[in-house]
Amino acid sequence: MNVEISIETTDSQGRTFLTWAPIKASARVTEADGASGAIAVTLANGGVDGGGRVVFDTVRSDDDKPTLDLELPANGNPVDFWVAGEFGHPSLAYGDAAVEATADGNVVGRRELMVRIRKNAMTLTDAERDRFLHAMGTLNEAGQGPFKSFRAMHVDESNDESHNFAGFGPWHRAYLLDLERELQKIDAEVALPYWRFDEPAPSLFAAEFLGSPSDDSSAGDDIDFPAGHPLEFWQTNEGDPIRRRPLFFYDINAAPPTELDFGPPDGIQPFVITEADTIALGDVFSDFRQPMEFTPHGAAHSCFSGWVGGIDTAAKDPLFFLLHANVDRLWARWQWLKQRTKPSQAATYSIDGSRRDPPKDIGHKLNDTMWPWNGIKGNGTRSNPRPQFDPPRPTFPDSPIVRRPGSKPRVRDMIDYQGVHGDEPLGFDYDDVPFELH
Amino acid sequence: MKAKDYRRQVEQELGITDATKAATANAGEAADAGEAAMPAASRAEPDCAPLVSRLADSSVDPRSRLMALGALQAAAFLARHFDVCRPDYVAALQSAATAEDPELRRAALDVLTKLKDDFARDRLIRGLSNADEALVPPAVALGLLSADDHNAVREIARRFLGPEFAPKVRAQAVRLIGRDPGARELLTKLVRDKDEFREVRRAGAVALKNLNPDAFAAQARAILADASDFDDIRKTVRGALARSGLTIEEGPAAIPSPVGRLWDWLRNRLGGRPKSR
Numbered sequence: 001m002n003v004e005i006s007i008e009t010t011d012s013q014g015r016t017f018l019t020w021a022p023i024k025a026s027a028r029v030t031e032a033d034g035a036s037g038a039i040a041v042t043l044a045n046g047g048v049d050g051g052g053r054v055v056f057d058t059v060r061s062d063d064d065k066p067t068l069d070l071e072l073p074a075n076g077n078p079v080d081f082w083v084a085g086e087f088g089h090p091s092l093a094y095g096d097a098a099v100e101a102t103a104d105g106n107v108v109g110r111r112e113l114m115v116r117i118r119k120n121a122m123t124l125t126d127a128e129r130d131r132f133l134h135a136m137g138t139l140n141e142a143g144q145g146p147f148k149s150f151r152a153m154h155v156d157e158s159n160d161e162s163h164n165f166a167g168f169g170p171w172h173r174a175y176l177l178d179l180e181r182e183l184q185k186i187d188a189e190v191a192l193p194y195w196r197f198d199e200p201a202p203s204l205f206a207a208e209f210l211g212s213p214s215d216d217s218s219a220g221d222d223i224d225f226p227a228g229h230p231l232e233f234w235q236t237n238e239g240d241p242i243r244r245r246p247l248f249f250y251d252i253n254a255a256p257p258t259e260l261d262f263g264p265p266d267g268i269q270p271f272v273i274t275e276a277d278t279i280a281l282g283d284v285f286s287d288f289r290q291p292m293e294f295t296p297h298g299a300a301h302s303c304f305s306g307w308v309g310g311i312d313t314a315a316k317d318p319l320f321f322l323l324h325a326n327v328d329r330l331w332a333r334w335q336w337l338k339q340r341t342k343p344s345q346a347a348t349y350s351i352d353g354s355r356r357d358p359p360k361d362i363g364h365k366l367n368d369t370m371w372p373w374n375g376i377k378g379n380g381t382r383s384n385p386r387p388q389f390d391p392p393r394p395t396f397p398d399s400p401i402v403r404r405p406g407s408k409p410r411v412r413d414m415i416d417y418q419g420v421h422g423d424e425p426l427g428f429d430y431d432d433v434p435f436e437l438h
Numbered sequence: 439m440k441a442k443d444y445r446r447q448v449e450q451e452l453g454i455t456d457a458t459k460a461a462t463a464n465a466g467e468a469a470d471a472g473e474a475a476m477p478a479a480s481r482a483e484p485d486c487a488p489l490v491s492r493l494a495d496s497s498v499d500p501r502s503r504l505m506a507l508g509a510l511q512a513a514a515f516l517a518r519h520f521d522v523c524r525p526d527y528v529a530a531l532q533s534a535a536t537a538e539d540p541e542l543r544r545a546a547l548d549v550l551t552k553l554k555d556d557f558a559r560d561r562l563i564r565g566l567s568n569a570d571e572a573l574v575p576p577a578v579a580l581g582l583l584s585a586d587d588h589n590a591v592r593e594i595a596r597r598f599l600g601p602e603f604a605p606k607v608r609a610q611a612v613r614l615i616g617r618d619p620g621a622r623e624l625l626t627k628l629v630r631d632k633d634e635f636r637e638v639r640r641a642g643a644v645a646l647k648n649l650n651p652d653a654f655a656a657q658a659r660a661i662l663a664d665a666s667d668f669d670d671i672r673k674t675v676r677g678a679l680a681r682s683g684l685t686i687e688e689g690p691a692a693i694p695s696p697v698g699r700l701w702d703w704l705r706n707r708l709g710g711r712p713k714s715r
Binding site for chain 2: 138217220228263265266280286293301347
C-alpha cells in the first residue's frame with residue numbers, strides 16, 4: 001500500500017516548507033493492494049529527533065493535533081487536512097521534519113519537509129549560521145550582486161516611504177521578506193535570523209558571524225573577517241566594506257543599556273528598552289508605532305558608530321537586517337499578544353501620522369501600494385511625493401510556495417502575515433510568535 | 439506547545455492580568471469606534487534641545503556628551519520630527535569633533551562624515567596632511583572619509599600607500615583608491631605581491647573584485663595554482679571564487695617544510711609580516 005501526501009507549500013522541485021500557520025494538504029491512496037472501501041490511515045510527525053515537528057487538523061485551526069486519523073478511499077480520491085509546524089520545534093535543516101502516514105502499524109507514506117522559521121541569531125547552529133552568511137555573501141557578490149538594490153532603497157531620499165509614519169512596520173516587513181526570498185533563491189533552507197537586542201548577543205559579533213572591528217581602535221572600524229569568511233568581500237555600491245564599532249556604553253558581552261542616565265537636570269532617557277516594555281508601549285497601533293520607532297528601534301541602531309548608526313547608511317551593514325528582523329518580531333509579538341491582526345481595525349493599523357503632513361501619507365494608507373515594488377517614480381508634487389529616483393527594486397518577487405503578497409504589495413498585505421483571518425500566509429514566522437486564531 | 443498554553447506562559451511572564459487584558463480590549467474597541475486619542479507625541483519624541491546643549495558643552499563630562507550623541511542619533515531615526523533640531527545638532531557635532539576626548543571626537547566625526555559634512559571632511563583631510571592637526575589616527579580618518587566620494591579624498595589616500603605607513607593605514611588607502619577605475623593595475627600588483635602584508639593584499643583583492651570581477655578571477659586562479667603562496671590569501675580568493683560560482687583549479691597543495699612551518703608560525707606571531715622583511 002502506498003499513500004501520497006501533498007502539501008500546498010511545495011515548490012517546483014518538490015521541496016515542502018512550513019511555518020506555524022496551517023497549510024492545506026491532502027492524502028490519497030496510490031496503491032491499494034487490493035483493498036476496497038475506506039482505508040484507515042494515521043498521520044503523525046515523522047521527523048528526526050531534535051528536528052522540526054508537525055501538527056495536524058481536519059480544519060484550519062490552532063489546535064495542533066500531534067496525530068490525525070483519516071479514512072482514505074481506496075479508489076485514490078484525496079482527503080484534505082491541514083498541517084503546520086509545531087510551535088517550538090523548528091527545523092535545523094531540510095528533511096529533518098516529515099509527515100508520516102501509517103496503516104496497521106506500517107509506514108505507507110511519507111513526505112519530508114522543513115519547518116522554516118526565523119530564529120534568534122544566538123540560537124543558530126553553526127551550519128544554519130554559515131548557510132545564512134553564504135547566502136548573504138552571494139547576494140552581495142562583492143558589491144556587484146542584487147544586494148545593491150536593497151542598499152539603494154533604504155536611503156535618506158526614500159525616508160518618507162519607510163519611516164516617520166504608520167507604514168514603518170509594513171514597509172520594513174516587506175523589505176525583509178523581499179531580501180529573505182532573494183536569499184532563499186540562493187539557498188532555500190535559509191530564514192532570516194534576528195538580533196534580539198535586549199539580550200546579550202556576543203556570538204553574533206564574533207569573527208565567524210558578523211564580526212567586530214580590530215581591538216586596536218587606531219586601525220579603524222572596518223570589520224576584520226577571517227580569511228575565507230563569506231562576508232570577507234562584502235562591499236556596497238560605494239565600494240565600502242562593513243564599518244561598525246560599539247559606542248562606549250554598549251559592551252557586546254551584555255545587552256545594550258535600557259536607559260541612559262544623564263543625572264540632573266536631564267535625568268534618565270529610555271534607550272534600548274526591553275521586550276516587555278516595548279509590548280507595553282501601547283494597546284493600539286497609534287500608541288505603539290511611533291514610540292517603538294524611536295526606541296528600541298532607533299536606539300538599537302545608535303549603539304554603534306559606523307554604517308548601521310544612520311538611516312542613509314544603515315543598510316550597508318548586514319546587521320541592519322537582523323536588527324530589523326527583531327523590530328518586526330516585536331511588532332509581530334505585539335500583534336499576537338494584543339490580537340491586532342485584522343488590517344481593517346483601527347486598533348491594528350491606523351495612519352497615525354496623517355495629521356502632520358497629509359501628502360506624505362501616500363504609501364502609508366491601508367490600501368496604498370508600497371514603493372519601490374510599485375515602480376512609481378515621484379515628481380515632487382503633492383499628488384506624487386514618492387522618491388524622485390528610479391525605483392531600485394523590481395516588483396515584489398514571487399515565492400515558490402505562496403502567492404502572497406503579489407507583485408505590488410499594499411500596506412494591508414503585510415499586516416496579517418500569518419493569515420489569521422483566512423488569507424494565505426506570507427511564508428515566514430518567528431520562533432517565539434505562534435499562530436493563534438482569535 | 440499549543441499557542442494558548444504559550445500565551446498563558448507569556449502573559450504570566452509579562453505580568454498581564456485579566457484587568458490588563460480588559461483594558462487592552464477596551465482600548466481596541468475605542469480605537470475601532472474612532473474614539474482613539476491622537477498619538478502621544480510628547481511621549482514618543484524626545485526633547486532634543488537639552489541633549490544638543492549637552493553634546494555641545496565642552497564643560498560636560500565627555501562620557502555624558504557621548505551618551506547625548508547616542509540618544510540624539512536614536513531620535514534622528516524619527517527623521518522628520520528631528521528636522522527642527524538638526525541644524526543645532528550638526529553644530530554640536532562640529533563642536534564635539536574637536537573635543538579633547540578622542541572617542542567623542544571620533545563618534546562626532548563618524549556622524550558628520552555620514553552627513554557628508556564639509557567641516558568634517560576638511561578637518562580630516564587637514565589631519566592627514568599635517569599630523570599636528572589630526573583629530574583621529576590616519577587609518578580612522580581614511581575609513582571615515584570612505585563615506586565621501588569627493589575627489590580630494592582619493593587623492594590624499596594615494597599618499598598613504600607607501601611602505602613607511604602601517605599596514606592598516608595602507609589597507610584603508612587601498613580601499614579608497616580601489617574605487618578608481620584606473621586602479622586595476624595597482625590592485626593587481628598588490629594582490630600578487632607575496633612580499634606584501636596580508637591585510638594590504640586582501641584589501642587589494644576585495645577592491646579588485648569589486649572593480650573588475652574578471653581581472654580578479656584571473657589573479658585568484660593564478661594564486662590558487664601557485665602552491666607556494668600563503669594559505670590565508672588562497673583561502674580568501676578561493677571563497678570569493680566559490681561564491682561567484684566560478685570553477686577553481688588549484689595547484690597541488692604545498693608540502694610544508696620545517697622551515698616553512700617555522701616561517702608560518704613566525705608570520706602569524708608577527709601579525710602578518712611578509713617573507714622578505
